[in-house]
Amino acid sequence: MNRIQDLIRDRDLGPGDRLPPERDLAEQLQVSRNSLREATRTLEIQGIVTIRPGAGTFMRDSGVTPLNDALVAYLTNGSDALVDVFEMRHILEPQIAALAARRCTPDDIQQMEDLLEAQRLEIEQGETGTRGDTAFHFAIAEVTQNSALVKVVTAVADILGQSREDPFQAPGRSKRSLSSHRYILDMLRIGDSEGAREAMEHHISVVEPIYPPGTSARIHQGVVEPAKFLREVRD
Structure with missing residues (x-):
């Protein structure tokens, strides 16, 4: 999860921006896709990203x-x-x-x-x-x-x-x-x-x-x- 957050900071992703596709992101971070899914679900619970089935994972608005x-x-x-x-x-x-x-x-x-x-x-x-x-x-x-x-x-x-x-x-x-x-x-x-x-x-x-x-x-x-x-x- 920390590595995903590092990627978000490095790429300066903001509200509405799309994260790389799951396969590409797993390869970049050198983690399994199952581990990646667990990490993104945790980030979604924390309100950092939103997962849209069929569309991808997007940065959530910075509100509360x-x-x-x-x-x-x-x-x-x-x-x-x-x-x-x-x-x-x-x-x-x-x-x-x-x-x-x-x-x-x-x-x-x-x-x-x-x-x-x-x-x-x-x-x-x-x-x-x-x-x-x-x-x-x-x-x-x-x-x-x-x-x-x-x-x-x-x-x-x-x-x-x-x-x-x-x-x-x-x-x-x-x-x-x-x-x-x-x-x-x-x-x-x-x-x-x-x-x-x-x-x-x-x-x-x-x-x-x-x-x-x-x-x-x-x-x-x-x-x-x-x-x-x-x-x-x-x-």
């Missing part, structure tokens, strides 16, 4: 669909799905906010201010503000300028979306969310990394739902990108 699918499948498989989600949020998002505080620009701050204003309008119109909420968290990940981190956040955004729309949310959750978002933004604006981390930790704690025993929490899909959300609100 396999990771996303795996996380959603895992977390929808039990009654404690959203408990796991919030534990994940407590671990992941405060550190993202801390990094964002060190790297955000004035333009980033302005975009997030626009997102919070759009979220406020959503809530005033009687909506939950969920779409604005999701877009704000995604924007924080984007300003870290860490592409791997953004991909991970994109992969789990489907899961986090459910944690913001769940029927067991306490009354007033939307307004508390908006208020704590504003405090997070204040910390980002002044570049206070530790303050941003603490503000995000507090935010997750105050919006975390409480589930009755035996409740089965299901997963709702829906990544909300900041720019798309703002366009829709303004239209």
